[in-house]
Structures are given as structure tokens and as C-alpha cells.
Amino acid sequence: MTNLLLSASFAERFTLNFIKEDRWKYIVDGLGVTLTITIFAVIIGIVLGMLVAIVRSTYEKTGKLWLFDKICRVYLTVIRGTPVVVQLLIIYFIIFGSVKIDKIVVAIIAFGINSGAYVAEIFRAGIMSIDNGQFEAGRSLGFNYAQTMFYIVMPQAFKNVLPALGNELIVLLKETSVSGYIALQDLTKGGDIIRSRTFDAFFPLIAVALIYLTIVMILTKLVELLERRLRNSDH
Amino acid sequence: MNIAKKILITVLAAFTLLSVASCSSSEDANTLVMATNAYFPPYEYYENDKVVGIDPDIMEAICADLGMTLKIEDMEFDSIITAVQSGKADIGVAGMTVTEDRLLSVSFTDPYTTAKQVIIVTEDSPIATPDDLAGKTIGVQTGTTGDIVITGDYEDEGLATVERYNKGNEAVLALTQGKIDAVVIDNEPAKVFVETNEGLKILETEYITEEYAIAVNKENTELLEKLNASLAKLKESGKLDEIIGNYIKAE
Numbered sequence: 001m002t003n004l005l006l007s008a009s010f011a012e013r014f015t016l017n018f019i020k021e022d023r024w025k026y027i028v029d030g031l032g033v034t035l036t037i038t039i040f041a042v043i044i045g046i047v048l049g050m051l052v053a054i055v056r057s058t059y060e061k062t063g064k065l066w067l068f069d070k071i072c073r074v075y076l077t078v079i080r081g082t083p084v085v086v087q088l089l090i091i092y093f094i095i096f097g098s099v100k101i102d103k104i105v106v107a108i109i110a111f112g113i114n115s116g117a118y119v120a121e122i123f124r125a126g127i128m129s130i131d132n133g134q135f136e137a138g139r140s141l142g143f144n145y146a147q148t149m150f151y152i153v154m155p156q157a158f159k160n161v162l163p164a165l166g167n168e169l170i171v172l173l174k175e176t177s178v179s180g181y182i183a184l185q186d187l188t189k190g191g192d193i194i195r196s197r198t199f200d201a202f203f204p205l206i207a208v209a210l211i212y213l214t215i216v217m218i219l220t221k222l223v224e225l226l227e228r229r230l231r232n233s234d235h
Numbered sequence: 236m237n238i239a240k241k242i243l244i245t246v247l248a249a250f251t252l253l254s255v256a257s258c259s260s261s262e263d264a265n266t267l268v269m270a271t272n273a274y275f276p277p278y279e280y281y282e283n284d285k286v287v288g289i290d291p292d293i294m295e296a297i298c299a300d301l302g303m304t305l306k307i308e309d310m311e312f313d314s315i316i317t318a319v320q321s322g323k324a325d326i327g328v329a330g331m332t333v334t335e336d337r338l339l340s341v342s343f344t345d346p347y348t349t350a351k352q353v354i355i356v357t358e359d360s361p362i363a364t365p366d367d368l369a370g371k372t373i374g375v376q377t378g379t380t381g382d383i384v385i386t387g388d389y390e391d392e393g394l395a396t397v398e399r400y401n402k403g404n405e406a407v408l409a410l411t412q413g414k415i416d417a418v419v420i421d422n423e424p425a426k427v428f429v430e431t432n433e434g435l436k437i438l439e440t441e442y443i444t445e446e447y448a449i450a451v452n453k454e455n456t457e458l459l460e461k462l463n464a465s466l467a468k469l470k471e472s473g474k475l476d477e478i479i480g481n482y483i484k485a486e
Contacts (some may be wrong), residue, residue, distance in 0.1 A: 020392075093405075098412045103398075167315025183374070183398040183409070193399060196313030199320060199340035 017203035023194050027204075031211060037107045037186065038173045044112025044167075049119025052076070054149060056120070057127040061135070062145070072120070080116035080183065085178040088115055092182040103184045107176065115172045122164045126157030159230045166223030170212025170216050177212075187211060267303045269294050270324035272312040274402040276427040277482035278330035278447075288315050290328040292478045293347060294449075297465045311401055313378035319450050325458065327450035330421055332380045342453050344462045346446035347470075348479060351422040352381050353440040355410060355429060362417055364440050371416035372396045374406035380445055381419040407432060423483060 018024040052072045059069035088110040096106060130153050138148030180189030191208035195201060208223070271290060273279045279288040288308045298305040308324055315327040319341050329352065333343045356362045362371065368389060375382040377399040389395035398415055400406040406418045407428045419442060420428075429435045449466075451459045469475040 072300075093408060093412070100413055180377075180399075181401060181405075183400045183405070185399065188397070192311075192313055193377060195317065195383070197336065200314040200318045201321065201335065 002046065013198075013200055013203060017194055017200055018207075022198075023197065026190035026193050030185055030187040031106065033179070033185060034073065034173070034176050034187040035177065036104060037111060037176045037216075038169075040108040041111035041115055041172060041176070041211050042169055044108065045115030045119045045168075048112065049117030049123055050154075052116065053123030053127060056124050058145075058149075060128070061132075062159060064177035076117050076120060079114055084111070084114045084175050085181055088178060089181060090222070103182055106182060106184075107179050107184055111172060111176055114175070115168060118168050118171075119165065122161045122168060123157065125164075126161035127153055129160055130156050162223065162227050162230065166220065166227075169219055169223070173215060174212060193234070264319050265303050266306050266426060267294070267298055267301075267326065268306045268308060268324045270308050270310055270315045270318040270327045271329040271401075272315065273309040274309075274404055275312075275330050275421070275424050277423055278421075279328075289348075289479055289482050290330065292481070293344060293469070293475065294326075294328055296469055296474055296478065300465045300468060301461055312376060315417060316450060319452055322452060325452070325455070325463070330424075330447050331450055332445040333448050334380070334383070336351045336383075337450070340453075341450040342456075342459050343448040343450055344459060345466055346448045347466060347475060348447050350447055351444050352384060352419055352442040353425045354439060354440075355407065355418040355420065355425050355435055356416070357413075358434050359409065360416065360436075361395060363438065363444055365438075369394045372414075374398045374400060374409055374418040376400055376403045376406060376420065379403075379419070379420070380443070384443055385419050404428065406433070410434065431479040441461060 018027070052075065055065050055068045059065050060174050072148070088107065091110045092103070098139050127149075134152055134156065135148055138152040139145075143151065176186055177188035179186040180192060185193065187208055191204040193205040249441040269291075271279045271286065273281055273286045273288075275288075279283050279286055279290045281287075285449055286309055291305070291307060294305050294307075308318070310318060312329060315324070315329055315331070316337060319327045327341070331343075332338070332350070333346065337343070354365065354368070356361070362368060368385075372397050373385050373389065375385055375397060382397070382399060385395075385397055390397045398406070398409070400409065403418075403420050406415070406420070409415045410418050411432050411434065418425075418428075422437075422441070425437050429437055449462055451462065466475075469478075
């Protein structure tokens with residue numbers, strides 16, 4: 001390996017892996033797919049997670065929505081109890097068994113549903129961390145339960161769980177790397193395809209790793225900025 | 236006579252001791268690690284929790300000849316050459332076609348069999364010749380000859396969409412579910428897939444003919460020579476045809 005790095009063939013191997021036959025396109029197109037899946041899955045995950053968290057914490061606080069709470073519990077158990085790659089294959093080969101469907105949509109649904117389960121527990125922790133006095137204050141101001149939840153409790157909860165949410169976003173981005181299992185050409189699969197053509201492990205794998213790392217660093221920074229912004233409103 | 240016998244026995248005993256000693260000192264040298272992708276019947280597939288098929292049988296016969304122990308490692312097809320190149324495996328045997336690109340990274344033994352690339356479609360498919368693949372979605376296994384050829388002939392020309400599955404059976408499953416229009420894969424696995432899935436057929440026109448060989452690390456010329464010598468013996472004795480005949484019925 002050191003030999004490879006030091007020798008003049010470094011440039012040659014770079015050319016072979018990325019320039020020849022426009023192989024860089026596998027990486028760029030793959031990155032586009034990875035980002036598309038991640039962005040839409042995050043949106044589904046947050047909406048789904050928020051709904052589940054509200055149902056669960058409402059049940060815990062008031063004993064209402066008993067049936068919905070049971071359904072949510074089953075959802076959480078099943079999704080958190082099975083690997084995401086298995087869920088992805090089930091959704092592709094079984095649930096959409098004989099349907100011609102865009103695989104990006106399949107992946108977005110699979111990762112969205114998966115992420116929703118984790119986001120739900122993050123949000124529930126956030127809601128439960130808000131003092132009951134906030135609820136009482138909301139109710140005494142004439143808000144009903146739903147209004148109290150949306151205008152008073154959720155904004156505070158969101159701020160508390162932001163670091164955990166940022167973490168989930170990072171995990172989700174990296175988990176999409178199993179999309180290749182349903183023949184979707186995401187970033188990881190793009191690298192794999194180059195590897196299957198050039199038989200060089202170094203360049204494709206390191207390039208893919210660096211791209212993931214860069215995106216995660218950008219995301220971390222963005223979450224940090226958002227955190228600081230929200231903290232300003234404390235005063 | 237007696238003395239000659241004694242000497243012979245002593246020498247044999249010494250050799251045995253030596254070989255045992257060399258065995259224990261470098262166990263690795265006597266184990267031949269074979270990288271393969273066991274989703275490629277009848278060349279390699281799982282049966283009773285064991286990888287079996289033409290390739291494992293051939294390698295068992297070669298190892299018996301060379302006095303080595305075979306160890307099979309199942310991995311993704313596109314990782315096999317990298318594994319051989321980096322020394323993670325001694326050889327790659329996976330119904331692997333000798334291609335110029337692969338020869339840049341590894342050496343190949345003499346070919347042990349020939350194979351064809353064929354097109355699998357559903358029975359009611361309008362696709363009748365390779366030309367009909369234009370405008371269709373074609374499933375392949377990542378990194379296989381089918382993938383390389385279809386990518387070059389159809390995707391790069393903007394003629395068709397290629398979907399690359401990790402395993403051949405997954406591409407076939409997608410075909411039976413109507414997700415893709417055709418699968419391009421090696422003839423023998425194609426036969427098995429068509430037999431086990433209803434409503435599929437193999438097009439008469441074969442796509443391309445190729446030769447399978449064993450991939451060996453470029454620096455390991457000694458192993459390459461040994462394998463070639465052993466392979467020649469198997470061919471001569473008819474053992475090779477016998478192994479292949481066990482799995483592939485003559486048409």
C-alpha cells in the first residue's frame with residue numbers, strides 16, 4: 001500500500017478509478033441518490049416520529065388514545081427490533097412485491113419509516129422532560145391540550161432534543177449505504193461498481209469514506225448553528 | 236535388501252516428520268483459501284450449510300492432488316479479485332471469466348470450462364433478440380461479465396437502463412416481479428433460475444461466449460504453475476469432465 005502511495009502510479013491509478021470511462025459519475029450520481037434518500041427520509045421520519053411521540057406521551061400523561069398507543073408500540077417494537085437492511089428488502093421484494101416502483105421511493109419509505117421509530121423516542125423523551133407546570137400554565141391560559149402541546153411544549157422539547165436529532169440524522173445518512181441491496185446506485189454502491197471494474201480497493205473506498213465524512217461534518221456544523229440560534233431565544 | 240529397506244523407511248520417516256513440522260510451523264502454507272460468491276448455481280451455492288458446486292469440487296480435487304486443505308470464503312462477487320490481490324485469499328474461483336481488465340490485477344490459470352452469457356426474460360416478454368433490449372431495464376449482478384458487457388453495449392450508449400444487484404437470484408426475483416425486463420447472466424445459473432421460477436425462459440440467441448479460470452495473485456507464480464499442472468492432470472484423467480457432468484446434464 002505504501003508502495004502504491006509513493007509510486008508514480010498513484011496518478012495512473014487515480015485516472016483508472018475516476019477519469020477512465022467517466023467513472024467519477026458513479027460517485028457523483030451516487031451522492032445525489034444518497035442525499036435525495038436522506039433528505040426525504042428525514043422529513044418522513046420527523047413527521048412520523050412527532051406524531052408517534054405525541055400519541056405516546058398523551059397516553060402516558062392523560063391515559064387517552066389507548067388504541068393508538070398500542071399501535072405505536074407495535075410499530076416501535078418491530079422497526080427497532082429488525083435491521084434496516086432487512087426492512088428495506090422486505091419493503092422492496094414483499095410489500096411492493098409485484099409492483100414496478102421507483103426504487104428511490106422504496107428507499108425513502110423504508111428509511112423514513114425506520115428513522116421515524118428512533119425520532120419518536122427522541123421526541124417523547126423531549127416532551128416528557130418538559131415540566132408538567134408548563135402544561136398547567138398552558139391550560140390555565142385557556143389553551144386546550146392540543147394547543148398547549150403545539151405552542152408551548154413542543155417548541156421547548158424540540159430545543160432539548162436537537163442534539164439527539166442531529167445524531168439521528170447522521171446515523172440515517174450513513175445507514176442509506178445499504179441501498180445497494182435493492183440495486184439502487186447510491187454513493188456506496190457507486191464506489192463498489194468502480195471497485196468491480198478496476199479491482200482497486202483503495203481509491204473507491206477512501207473516496208466514498210471521505211465524502212460521507214465531509215457531509216457529516218457539514219451536517220454537524222449546521223445542527224450546531226441551529227442549536228446556538230435556538231439558545232439565543234432563551235433570553 | 237534388508238539394509239535398503241531400512242534406509243528407505245528411515246528416509247520416509249524423516250520426510251514425514253519434516254512435513255509434519257513444516258505443517259505445524261506454517262499451517263497457512265498448506266491451506267488454500269478460495270474466495271467465491273456462493274449465489275451462482277451450479278458453480279457454487281449453499282447446500283446443507285456448506286458451499287458446494289462445480290468450483291468447490293474442482294478445487295477439492297486439485298487440493299487433494301497438491302496435498303493442501305481447501306478453505307472456502309463466501310463474499311460479494313465484486314470483492315473477490317480485491318481479496319486475491321491483497322492476499323486475503325489465495326485464489327478466486329467463482330465462475331470467473333478471463334478478461335483483459337481482470338488480467339491487469341490478477342493472473343489466471345488455464346481455463347477449466349467455457350460458458351455463455353444468456354438473456355432471461357418472462358415467457359410473455361416481447362424481447363426475442365439482444366437487439367430488443369434497447370429501451371428496456373436490464374438486471375445484472377454487480378461486476379459480472381454480464382454487467383460489464385451490458386454496461387458497455389447498452390448503458391454507455393444510452394440504449395438501456397442497467398440495475399445492478401448484489402446477487403444473481405435477486406435480479407431474477409426482480410424480473411419475476413416485473414420490476415425489470417430482462418436479466419443477463421451466465422448460462423448455467425440461468426438454467427437453474429429458470430427451472431426454479433415459473434414463467435421465465437432463456438432466449439435462444441446467446442449473448443457472448445467466454446472461458447472460466449482460477450484467479451491467482453500475480454506475485455504467486457509458484458501457485459499458478461502448481462494449479463495449472465494439477466488442472467492439466469484433471470483434464471487428462473477425465474476427472475474434470477466428470478465433476479462438471481455431475482452438475483450439468485449434457486443437452
